[in-house]
Amino acid sequence: MNLLEVADLSVSFPGTSGKIPAVRNISLSLAPGECLAIVGESGCGKSVIAQAVMRLLPNGTEVLGNMYYQEQDLTQLSEREMEHIRGEEIAMVFQSPERALNPVIKIGRQLIQPQVLHKHCNAKDAELRAKGVLLGLGLDPEWVMNAYPWMCSGGMCQRIVFAAVSLLHPNLVIADEPTKGLDADRLGELEAMLAAITSGGTTSLLLITHDMEVAAHLADRIVVMYCGMIVEEGATALLLADPKHPYTRGLLGSLPKNGFVPIPGMSPALTDLPKGCVFHPRCPIADEECQNSIPELQNGVRCHKC
């Protein structure tokens, strides 16, 4: 049984001139203990998927399709039921952890409150458990519990955010661009913490990133998105060794270690998507067929030419 099953998800936002399709017909599945990476450039809709799963999208957003978490349809749950799911079952970490902690509340309280909210234990036990986790992450528990977030460095905040999430033992952690703007030191530390999430074999990780390298290190499977659609998906090793879709090849080719060759052109505005295959204006192998008909996702690739 899959932990998370996203079936035919389409999300569109209301725009001044008609609907803006941010995500189109996405289907994903995530097994317990698995790490799935969604890779793509800014604006391809990868974060929208995370927000749709957490039901954080603003009112007025059109969400079609179904999302099953442990066979519960997340789209049908009430806000109150979602509050139970959030944090307890599905947790989310964002980029810039120093901004994910309330600056005027002591860290101790921020680690204790979520545990008490989800009735894991009383405040006293919650404090002990929080201290234990902080110690495990190499922080001085006494000092950190009484400190404010602005007294901590970015790296410390990162660990504190992970402590807050892991104290609730969620079954699924969604990491939304966790590596944006990190230096090499912190990147390594973050990768280790993310890897630790799935190491137990029960917690799954949905990693949303633009960084192919991070995805390569952590993910069991990779989904490549472009303009709100999945263009290629497959097991990490296979996909990296033998990328089929020209966009995936372009992404890999633009990595510094692979020669830094950028993909020509820019990704189109979602309000003005090209006809046919969305990638054809930038594709080196596109022909007439690509300009006229949208390819289907076949054997993990959405391309007429592969």
Added chain:
Amino acid sequence: MKFDRRYILPFLLIAVLLLVALFPGFFAPYGTTDRDATYQPPSSDHILGTDNMGKDIFSLLIYGARWTLMIGFASGILAILVGTSFGLLAGWRKGILDEFLMGTTDIVLILPKIPLVIILAAYLGPSPWVLILVLGLLSWESIARVVRSKVMQIRSSNYILAARCLGFSDAKIMVREILPVVFPVIVPKFVLVTAAAMISEASLAFLGLSDPMMVSWGGMISDAFTYSGFLRGMWYWWLPPALCIILGVLAITSLAFIHERGIREVVQL
């Protein structure tokens, strides 16, 4: 944070005022209904003399603290409660509720306060409770506006999103996450509203619009003015209540100023 020595003087003043207001019978040598010969100058029997009714002015001064402070703090608390909840709700919910609450705020904002109190006092009869209600319910608009803009500024911040992702409900986020951030903005507002209410009470009493049975500092000045205390040169009748009002307002406002400066210093660190 270590204790700021600048707090000592205003704290001491407010502590004395509160103590006197809470236990006037302990400090006052006479009751508010005890009468002696009228218009006596200060003497060992009556430290500040007696008024036109033969009441001991020093005792009146002590009993007056009660209503003056009561009106100040009660209207301050009322204004804070209404203003903060309006601001929080409007800023967090946005949409129609925001339009409605801010429309209400704008209407209250343009109401001239003192004339309205005068009219209400004329119709409802002078009573300290009417005064508290009116002063409190007409002083919250600026608090609501400030709180709302602060909430709008932080509602989209990452830590609010993170709190939602940890499963906190809207109500819990408003109370546990947003209120502590807004709190430093509310404190000086509370103090200013309280001080303004004390002054309003004094001015209304001076205009003769407060309850004549209610002993307050403003009422004492008004009595001194009406019953020839000024003409007879009885400065010991009107000067002490005036000084008390000034000291009380100064103590409260200086607390707010010191508090704010303290925050600024911490932030600069």
